Amino acid sequence: MAILRFLLRRLVLVVPLLLAVVFFTFMLVRIGGQDPVARIAGPTATQGEIETIRSELGLDKPLFAQFAIYLGLVARGDLGRSWISNRPVLSDIVERVPVTLELMLWGVGIGALVGIPVGLFAASRPNRMFDQLSRGISLLGFSIPTYWLGLVMLFVFFYLLDWAPPGMGRVSLMLTPPPRVTGSYLIDGLIAADWEVVHSAAAQLVLPVLCVAIISAAPIIKQTRAIALEVSASDYVRYARAAGLPRRQVQQMVLRNSRTPVITYVGTELTGLVGSTSLIEYVFAWGGLGQYGLNAIIAGDFVAIQGYVLFLAMFSVIVFVVVDLAVMILEPRAALQG
């Protein structure tokens, strides 16, 4: 019941945020110095042709009229058609969401699985060798450009060692993708019992997932360590030591109290990783939402950009709500405030 009320309250707050995001994006792409029409029409187009395209796209109307029209469409669940491909933006995006999620969740999942224990262990013996080492590794992880890491992975594991397939999509080009159920080739292949597809999809996943895992592990290590150290220095942990509780119990207390902030952090990290994941998609021709967004921005495809940004904002909101729900379930303090 408390959870339901909490979700409702969140929903009410989300609407103005999304509106603001739509407005912001809409204006941002239009007040820039770039004329998309000239770009779409190409260098050989005459002035007349350009004007025709402009009115076809509705760009000759006043800015606020354009916004009102767009908003009307969005309210009806229509995100418009891409200026470049002329395909409906909504279905293009919906198709790509699971593709990106598959990559991100595997990557961040593995990153967290490695990063959280490393951070906790480092914090339990601060300034010792393991701690210094983990600090160095996470600094390095912060400094590696995502896309370069992907390129190096391809060079080493595909070109040199031939252990991994080339970074060209999510399943071997020789195979027919499985019938779409979830959008993840791995899962859909399993459902269709097409083992060749499952094998190929898994192989294609390895390098990009590894990249996302490495990139996400660095900040997770750093934050987990910082959180655990802060908890160790808290009044209650100090008091537990003053009360002579056995060391194991004190350590368990640190772990228990680090859990909530770490989960919250990994959640926010998930939204922050959208950028890195997009670059990984770009390098591995992954064909997910990230690559779609990058291409739309680079090409100046306003309608696609607007749709993409709207989905990004919704993704952030969903992640925060899920994180809050997880915290509510784990922590009695938050439950009362819910």
Next chain:
Amino acid sequence: MSLLEVEDLHTHFIARGLDNRIRTARALNGVSFALEAGRTLGLVGETGAGKSLTALSIMGLLRAPARIVAGAIRFEGRDLVGASEDELNALRGGSIALIVQSPRTSLDPLTRVGDQLIAVHRAHRQVDAAAARERAIAMLASVGIPDPARRMNAWPHELSGGMAQRILIAMALINEPRLLIADEPTTGLDVTVQAQVLDLLRRLVREKGIGAIVITHDLGVVAHYCDDVAVMYAGSIVESGSVRAVFGDPRHPYTRNLIASTPEKLQVDRGRRPAVPPPNLYALPDGCHYRDRCPDAAELCAQAPPWIAVGDPGHCARCHFASRQGTAA
């Protein structure tokens, strides 16, 4: 043999500065006192005088860069300086208990109050869960918590400050310690609650014959609840004795200053900055450390002042002129 004897305790903060020199903040410079079972000693002084550090030193809870460089802490005749971490851990919460000034943040927010009490009890006593639970409920009742069995299930965030402090007192006393250290036990509580908590503390300490050290800024607390008082300045005790003797006839100019500056509330001012900066522990003056601030400083004060016994038995002051009768009292 006294319950606790602290002898010439020196605790320093030792750290290397940015210019690669080792710097030493002499936070405790030879603290000595003794506490008998069943008596309550008030430890007063301004912020940074070393009151809390004395408590942490006794409990073996110092963290780098602080460490004990000299002195002895004898608890029931056994020296705690140099005792192993395991030995100290067995004493802490068992024979020596601590009450702190931030009761609400000192309870584990994710563990029910009762379970925390039980954990402390079972960390020191070989009892089964049911017996520990019974004992915890009894303790809650003894600190005046209504409906203790139900309160066992409370979360720390559901407690008021006064309630949390009662629970902390219950936790401190659950293993029947022989020494209790209360560090600012009532700071941050409402005035009425302060009195209740202090009365409770005093009653329990009396009943069980516990030796207690109460660290406070509040001279009023000392006057009403302590048997003896020790006044600290710049890491040493400058005057000590029975509360009546010290407050009635203060012999150290710092003590006089403390009492004079807080005529009504008898409270050392902690909110505002002191008019005079606190002593620089990195470069304490030779001789009397209070020399720079003392209105009566004389040439003699360049030499370390002796510990002079005056009037009342047990009343001593660290001042060359301690035998001179005070003026402001």
Next chain:
Amino acid sequence: MSGAAESARIALPASGGALAHVIGVARRSPTFVIGAAIILAFAALAVFHPWLMPHDPVRAFPTQVLHAPDAQFWFGTDSNGMDVFSRVIYGAIYAFAIAAPVVVIGMAIGVPIGLFTGYRGGWLDEIVMRFFDALRVFPSIILALAVVAAAGPSLLNVILVLGILDSPVYARVVRAEVLALRANAYVESAVAAGNPTWRILFVHLMPNALQGAMAQSAVRAAWAVRISATLAFLGVGIQPPTPEWGAMIRQGAEYMVTGQWWVGIFPGAALIALVLGLNMLGDGLQDLLDPRRKAATR
């Protein structure tokens, strides 16, 4: 327990020679010193590039296209037949030329915003902070890419956009410091003495609040180097054959899977080294400015 922390905070008297000081810093934070050394090395590359580059970074050797590293071309040549080694050295100039103004712009915008919102509070503060929160919904690379693409991808726009987008970081830090300082006695007395608001902000508050912003600057410079290279990698902003690291990696991307690794690996390695140096400097700076961050560990 407050007494212990209190005494530890007592100011250290300043003394000792310069050398001893360096050794002291090195001992307290080796990270800081290594980071500073890396940055100095790159600064030297940027300053002395005319004497360090064996070839003109944009001169094409048409017969030496995609030449593997050897004695003549230490890092090989790219698909235009240009010397990768010389281009990597020249790239350091772009890194500094972008990072330095981005940090300056970010601070120039962010610090006054932080000072003002922190000091004034109220609805203005609320609105500005909520706006900054909303910006955080988007990953910085996506935001930077979108704004640069909208503004028109020139080097100047990249610098301006990154500077503006980074200003909230400084604003937040300074605001937090101001909130903490505002309650201090010396600010109250400055107000009571009838000082005008601008004077309180810039004379009384800024010097103290700036320390937090300075501690951030190295890490933010690392961010600027990284993001600007990413933009170039995506083909937005600086274009090949400009000898900028991100653009060079873009050029080398397709040759990674065909074995001409040197085109992309070397500029990437230089990029990592400089970004790592800046991050280490920033990390070390925080250790030095806040010794308790280290001392807070058991």
